[in-house]
Amino acid sequence: MTTAPLDKPMQIGKARLNHTQIFWIGFCVVMAVLIVAPLLLPEFWRRFLTESLIWGLLAMSSDLLIGYTGMVSFGHSAFFGLGMYGAAAALIAVKPPNLWLAIMFGLAGAGVAALFVAYFSTRLRDIYFAITTLIFSQIFYVIIFTWTEVTGGENGLIFDRPRLSVPFVYNVRFTSTTLHWFVLAVVAGSYLFLRRVTQSPFGMVLQSIRENEPRTLAIGYSVARYKMVAVMLSGLFAGLAGVLYAVQNEFAAPNFVFFLTSGETVIYNVIGGIGTLVGPIVGAGFFQLARELLSRFFGDQFPYLIPLGIVFIAMIIFLPQGILGFARRWLNR
Amino acid sequence: MGAIANFLHAIPLELIIIQTINGVVTGMILALIASGLTLIFGIMDVVNFAHGELFMLGAYVGVVIVAVTGSFWLGLIASALIVGIFGAALQIVTLRPLIGRDPLNTILATFGISLVLQNYALWQFGPVSRKIPDPMSSSFTLFYLQYPWYRIVIALLSAAIIGGFYLFLKYSKFGVWIRATAQDRVMAQAMGIPVPLVYTGVFAIGSAMAAASGVLFAPTTGVDHSMGLDWVLKAFIVVVVGGMGNLGGSILAAIFISLLESYAAIWLDPSQAVIVSFVALILTLLFRPTGLFVATPK
Amino acid sequence: MSVSADSTEPLVRVDDVHTYYGKSHILHGVSLTVQPGEVVGLLGRNGVGKSTTLKTIMGLVNPSHGTVLLDGNAITGLPPHRLARLGIGYVPEDRRIFRLLTVMENLRTGLDRGGVNEDRRRALLEKVFTYFPVLAERRSQAGGTLSGGEQQMLAIARAMMLEPKIILLDEPTEGLMPRMVSQIRRIIEVLHNDGVAILLVEQNVPLTLEASQRVYVMEKGSVRHHCAASEIDVHHPVIKQYLGL
Numbered sequence: 001m002t003t004a005p006l007d008k009p010m011q012i013g014k015a016r017l018n019h020t021q022i023f024w025i026g027f028c029v030v031m032a033v034l035i036v037a038p039l040l041l042p043e044f045w046r047r048f049l050t051e052s053l054i055w056g057l058l059a060m061s062s063d064l065l066i067g068y069t070g071m072v073s074f075g076h077s078a079f080f081g082l083g084m085y086g087a088a089a090a091l092i093a094v095k096p097p098n099l100w101l102a103i104m105f106g107l108a109g110a111g112v113a114a115l116f117v118a119y120f121s122t123r124l125r126d127i128y129f130a131i132t133t134l135i136f137s138q139i140f141y142v143i144i145f146t147w148t149e150v151t152g153g154e155n156g157l158i159f160d161r162p163r164l165s166v167p168f169v170y171n172v173r174f175t176s177t178t179l180h181w182f183v184l185a186v187v188a189g190s191y192l193f194l195r196r197v198t199q200s201p202f203g204m205v206l207q208s209i210r211e212n213e214p215r216t217l218a219i220g221y222s223v224a225r226y227k228m229v230a231v232m233l234s235g236l237f238a239g240l241a242g243v244l245y246a247v248q249n250e251f252a253a254p255n256f257v258f259f260l261t262s263g264e265t266v267i268y269n270v271i272g273g274i275g276t277l278v279g280p281i282v283g284a285g286f287f288q289l290a291r292e293l294l295s296r297f298f299g300d301q302f303p304y305l306i307p308l309g310i311v312f313i314a315m316i317i318f319l320p321q322g323i324l325g326f327a328r329r330w331l332n333r
Numbered sequence: 334m335g336a337i338a339n340f341l342h343a344i345p346l347e348l349i350i351i352q353t354i355n356g357v358v359t360g361m362i363l364a365l366i367a368s369g370l371t372l373i374f375g376i377m378d379v380v381n382f383a384h385g386e387l388f389m390l391g392a393y394v395g396v397v398i399v400a401v402t403g404s405f406w407l408g409l410i411a412s413a414l415i416v417g418i419f420g421a422a423l424q425i426v427t428l429r430p431l432i433g434r435d436p437l438n439t440i441l442a443t444f445g446i447s448l449v450l451q452n453y454a455l456w457q458f459g460p461v462s463r464k465i466p467d468p469m470s471s472s473f474t475l476f477y478l479q480y481p482w483y484r485i486v487i488a489l490l491s492a493a494i495i496g497g498f499y500l501f502l503k504y505s506k507f508g509v510w511i512r513a514t515a516q517d518r519v520m521a522q523a524m525g526i527p528v529p530l531v532y533t534g535v536f537a538i539g540s541a542m543a544a545a546s547g548v549l550f551a552p553t554t555g556v557d558h559s560m561g562l563d564w565v566l567k568a569f570i571v572v573v574v575g576g577m578g579n580l581g582g583s584i585l586a587a588i589f590i591s592l593l594e595s596y597a598a599i600w601l602d603p604s605q606a607v608i609v610s611f612v613a614l615i616l617t618l619l620f621r622p623t624g625l626f627v628a629t630p631k
Numbered sequence: 632m633s634v635s636a637d638s639t640e641p642l643v644r645v646d647d648v649h650t651y652y653g654k655s656h657i658l659h660g661v662s663l664t665v666q667p668g669e670v671v672g673l674l675g676r677n678g679v680g681k682s683t684t685l686k687t688i689m690g691l692v693n694p695s696h697g698t699v700l701l702d703g704n705a706i707t708g709l710p711p712h713r714l715a716r717l718g719i720g721y722v723p724e725d726r727r728i729f730r731l732l733t734v735m736e737n738l739r740t741g742l743d744r745g746g747v748n749e750d751r752r753r754a755l756l757e758k759v760f761t762y763f764p765v766l767a768e769r770r771s772q773a774g775g776t777l778s779g780g781e782q783q784m785l786a787i788a789r790a791m792m793l794e795p796k797i798i799l800l801d802e803p804t805e806g807l808m809p810r811m812v813s814q815i816r817r818i819i820e821v822l823h824n825d826g827v828a829i830l831l832v833e834q835n836v837p838l839t840l841e842a843s844q845r846v847y848v849m850e851k852g853s854v855r856h857h858c859a860a861s862e863i864d865v866h867h868p869v870i871k872q873y874l875g876l
Binding site for chain 1: 380427430431434436437438440441442444445446448449451452453455456566569570573577602604605607608611614618619622
């Protein structure tokens with residue numbers, strides 16, 4: 001009896017599906033559900049779903065660092081916040097507000113922050129890096145909070161949502177449904193892109209860094225460069241999430257830059273399952289849903305972070321691989 | 334050079350002295366908090382994100398006890414004891430299962446604990462800040478100010494607590510156990526030292542120190558659920574600048590950073606004065622990452 | 632004082648122990664015994680698992696299979712600090728004294744136990760300072776400032792503070808000058824006369840054969856030969872075969 005290689009379809013009587021086919025079928029099913037959903041859901045839940053996707057994108061960007069490179073960063077609130085404020089700057093400064101300009105400004109803002117963090121990422125390990133990224137978030141927070149003339153300080157900035165405009169093709173306002181589809185397209189596209197990245201030789205080196213950094217260095221890889229690129233990528237996608245948030249909610253506020261946002265992002269990662277890319281999206285959704293349900297059941301003032309925090313701690317102790325952790329190997333093939 | 338001299342002359346000497354005293358007072362509180370943090374990190378390799386919340390809890394427990402008994406000193410001692418025991422319980426339930434795992438886990442777990450504690454405090458005590466009345470209302474005249482004696486007492490007490498702890502560490506049996514465990518956990522066990530108990534004890538001591546700082550500091554500002562956040566950030570900066578695990582270094586760094594912020598407050602808004610500590614951190618990480626106050630860079 | 636009748640319950644019995652480091656299968660069913668007060672040698676080349684056997688007994692490594700018994704009671708899986716209190720002393724390869732603690736503090740880590748009154752403390756310290764006068768001289772010095780030979784003595788003295796029933800000695804003469812080697816030889820004799828059992832891992836065959844009552848020879852993670860020390864000498868084929876001498 002010869003055994004067939006694992007990645008080829010196995011012929012046992014009926015044709016069986018191989019891994020790639022199963023993945024794409026699953027992906028299409030999920031996409032179909034998410035595309036149809038806004039048509040069926042009431043307004044509140046439509047926006048809720050969109051916003052969960054945005055937080056999911058943020059969490060996914062963080063997973064590139066935590067799950068694949070093994071670097072814990074509390075700096076994502078800085079990337080997210082600067083993406084948000086960058087977009088705000090474009091939407092306020094240039095009339096009529098232009099979507100693509102907002103994206104560019106936002107990415108530029110996040111890119112600057114990422115450059116900062118990337119530099120330090122190469123000189124610091126583990127705990128020092130985590131603490132430093134936290135401090136960076138706080139530096140940006142203080143600057144944004146106190147530089148009231150430019151950033152609106154405590155009150156943040158309010159602006160108008162741009163129209164979806166493709167030059168010479170069309171120019172329409174976003175409805176909450178079309179905005180949802182736009183966000184979905186961006187998030188799905190980001191996922192597929194990041195998946196390609198993690199499965200590429202580059203991604204393999206990142207994972208090797210996570211497993212055993214000294215050995216990776218000894219083999220001859222320029223670990224510092226790989227880390228910097230990872231941080232830049234992660235920062236850019238986090239900034240993209242910030243832009244989407246600004247576009248959806250039409251405001252920018254400093255509290256998103258506070259390091260607690262990074263902390264919550266990391267929570268989504270852990271709950272959903274690190275190293276899976278899609279797990280953090282699930283984690284974000286789960287967390288937002290739990291929070292919404294808890295406040296509906298127990299009232300607005302209910303400190304939802306107490307039970308959710310306890311769940312988080314319990315998961316670290318008993319289920320560190322997260323909700324989708326069991327599927328981690330499968331999702332990465 | 335001349336311009337700088339003129340600039341410095343323009344600042345009244347009295348202001349500098351006042352800010353120096355303020356800096357030292359705050360520095361001593363910060364030193365007490367940072368000592369607990371660096372102790373926990375040095376012995377157990379745990380980055381305790383919840384340390385600020387233990388400080389905050391200590392202050393709240395102090396508020397409650399002082400309200401009930403009317404005695405500040407009773408509040409101080411009781412709070413340290415209660416929070417110390419709470420810290421031990423916390424360590425046994427959430428951190429002991431994580432020993433031996435990737436340090437990422439403890440960072441996340443202590444972060445989760447800090448979230449839960451913060452929100453608990455907000456829920457239990459509400460958003461309005463509480464106060465602990467000054468245990469002594471007398472003050473002395475410092476130039477044009479009435480400087481409360483209490484602030485000097487805080488600094489002295491903090492120094493006393495740190496000093497007492499140092500003696501404990503150096504001479505007592507448990508102190509030897511702690512130091513042996515810090516140097517070689519495996520051989521400490523082989524010598525019969527119950528290392529899991531040492532870890533719990535160290536966490537309890539760190540928690541008690543944080544709580545004591547909370548009670549000592551409370552009369553000078555209000556007590557609210559977010560007071561831990563500012564302090565834990567500063568404490569982390571102090572611990573990194575002073576050299577992680579280096580007790581003497583953290584104390585010096587605490588005073589250094591507080592003085593920097595105090596002087597900066599002469600020109601800047603207090604909420605902006607924190608930038609100097611951030612800058613100090615960045616410079617340390619760039620040029621002397623093992624700590625500014627470490628004897629030789631490793 | 633030297634008991635060697637096999638019918639009495641051994642002090643330490645290692646029974647078919649398998650130990651892994653990650654995926655590496657280091658010990659393949661090791662079995663040995665040590666009688667109370669006996670000196671037992673464990674010989675073998677580098678890397679055959681002699682140190683791992685000691686670490687397994689001391690609870691520093693958990694076996695995946697098999698048991699370790701002390702006085703007839705199973706101790707497998709107990710934490711090392713319990714075993715130290717139960718009477719197992721451990722002197723590791725490369726000594727591992729607490730470098731930043733003084734000599735006195737190093738001794739205190741073993742001395743500061745419950746149930747040791749002031750008199751016994753003083754007696755223990757006196758005994759150790761008599762055997763190792765250099766430690767008495769350097770008692771306030773940091774352990775890290777001692778020479779290699781002095782550190783080795785401190786490591787042994789520290790284990791003696793536990794008043795153990797058995798001391799696990801891992802390559803005590805490694806890297807020591809000949810004068811120190813004979814001093815180690817004398818200390819083993821003194822401990823033996825005191826009734827302390829010793830499981831001695833050594834590369835120095837003549838020393839081991841001289842000091843021990845019985846020897847085991849290991850290769851590739853298991854015991855290949857076992858006999859009374861008097862039955863063989865350095866030129867014996869068993870030694871040639873398993874130690875390549």
